[in-house]
Amino acid sequence: MGRRKLLALGFAVGSLLGIGLYARRGKSSERVDLYFADGSLVSLHSDSPEAAPLLVHARDALRAART
């Protein structure tokens, strides 16, 4: 019985950890890549202050495209 409880607890903790990691992964995949005519690329991750307003426009456009 004790072993079963331990297994269930382990499973619950593992699931929570997985959900947390998945959510974190989803958030970190938010970014804006800017490609310039000279071939250079600037990649802005979601935690950068410059990316935030650009992502707002992108979300607005995606919402309009899908609704």
Added chain:
Amino acid sequence: MTEPSTALAELTEISSQIESAVLFDADGKVVAATIPDERAAQVATSARALLEQAGQIGGGDLTQVEASTGDGSLFVVKDGATMIAASTSAEPTAGLVFYDLKSALRAAAKPAAKPKAAAKPKAKPKGTTRPKSSGTS
């Protein structure tokens, strides 16, 4: 000129990743779209604002943008005064999407080929025979 709407129809047909696309000019006026007009206008406004704001960041000549969000990506490509915005599902193959968008922009800007005039059948001269080769050359 290839109809812009035809170019967009071909784009969504060849690319399984592109959900919708809007072709618009520098003023944000929609030229063609695969979604209804009202929504296309909203997409064009947001995409233009995104491109304008992003253009102030690098300092160079911005030609294309990929904005990845948790539930999809927005691609914007600029070619002169014409721009195209497209939405895709999450984590698309960016290189392929950009290639398809640039091809669609070029197709929309390309002048249509004029239909060829029917060629006149050449009258065969009567009574002439092909000289036979001697076969010793």
